[in-house]
Amino acid sequence: MAESIDRFITVPDGLKLHVRIHGEGKPGIPVVCLPGLTRNLLDFEDIARILAAPPYNRRVVAISSRGRGLSDRDPQPERYTIPVEAGDVISVLDQLGIESADFIGTSRGGLILHVLAMTHLDRIERMVLNDIGPVLEVEGLRQIQGYLGSRKAPTNLAEAAGILQATHGAEFPALGHQDWAGMAQALYREIDGRLMADFDPDIAEQFRTADLSKGLPDLCAQFALFAEKPVMVVRGEHSRLLSRETVAEMARRHSGCKSVEAEGQGHAPLLHLGSLADEIGAFLKR
Template identity: 85%
Template sequence: MADSIDRFITVPDGLTLHVRIHGDDNPGIPVVCLPGLTRNLLDFEDLARILAAPPYSRRVIAISSRGRGLSDRDPQPERYTIPVEAGDVISVLDQLEIESAAFIGTSRGGLILHVLAMTHLERIERLVLNDIGPVLDVDGLRQIQGYLGSRRTPANFAEAAEILRATHGAEFPALGGEDWAHMAQALYREVDGQVVADFDPDIAEQFRTADLSQGLPDLWPQFAALTEKPMMVVRGEHSRLLSPDTVEEMVRRHPGLVAIEAGGQGHAPLLHLSGLAEEIGGFLQR
């Protein structure tokens, strides 16, 4: 099993981001993992260990965006935006002296890649989009708003796992008890004896109060820029954010795109389960 090291990298506006590097001595083009809206680098812990070990032996860098996990919370919450977070990714790449990388973007992480397509396309060698595409279904966005607004504070990690199962279990029948416990450890942290969600509440509030009455603009122009890159999209079988129609249109516009389904999972799939890691590892080696 490849070792990991933690780095804390300061971006231009002074905030420090938590970065975890697996297989730091592995050669070749590195893999950079970008998590979702309220998630952090622990989402990729199992996947990164698989990709950093033989037969893939990749250097894998996972980044917690500002306000998530052990990264600094922003005293100016209005800076929790996808363009700002895209700039943070470039700052991390620059400080790690990475010219280009393969990227895995889950949900918001994949939206960051759509921004980078317009600003730093040359830094993207190939990409995996995890349950995200150029069109976000409003039903899925409203679902996220709903559970961000109603999440209870657990008394302990066991209760946190039960809250996650009660909230998401219908869309994730593939997950067992150990999976929910593992997810709770990734999404919550103990602070002063209390188990709390491991992200700045301002992030959830910003999203929860967003006006979705008109939907969101599509990102087909940004996707068009990405079509010159090798690409994979993973869709959760029960996802309400990324529709089968959107995936079909992505394949039509990018005939080389590899589209796979995460059976028994919703938004967003855990990428180390059900052979997904091996599918991703094979794609990265092509």
């Protein structure tokens, strides 16, 4: 099993971002993993270990965006935006000497890739979009608004796993006890003696107060910029955010777009379950 190392990289406005590298020193184009709205690099621990080991042997770089996990929280919450976080990704790549990479973008991480298509398309080789596309369903956005900040505060990780399962279990029948326990370990951390969701509350507050009455503007023009890039879309079978119709339209517009459905999962799928890891590994294999 490939070992991992942790680094803290300072971006231009002075914040330090937590980066974990699996398979450091492996040659070739690395795989860079970008997590969702309130998630962090721990979401990619299992898939990163798989990709860093034989037969794939890739260097995998997972980044916790500002305000998530062990990355610094931003004293100016208005900077928790996708364009700012896209700039952070480029800063990390530059400081690690990565000219271009394959990417796995989960949810907000995939939206960051749509922004990078406009500003740094040359840095993207191929990408996996995990339950995200250029059109987001309002029902899914409202679902996220509904559970952000509304969960009961757990007193220990076992209780946290139970809360997560109670909240999301209907959409994730494929997950077992160990999967819920792993999710709890990724999502919660002891802060000042209390078990807390491991992200800046200002991030959740921004999203909870967003006006979704008219939905969000689509990113079809940005997605069109990926025309020459190999794309894999992973959709959770029970996802309310990414519809089958949107996935079909993405494939219609992009001849090199491969789609996979994660059975028994919702938003956003765990990428190491079932055959997903092997399908992703094969798609990214060179």
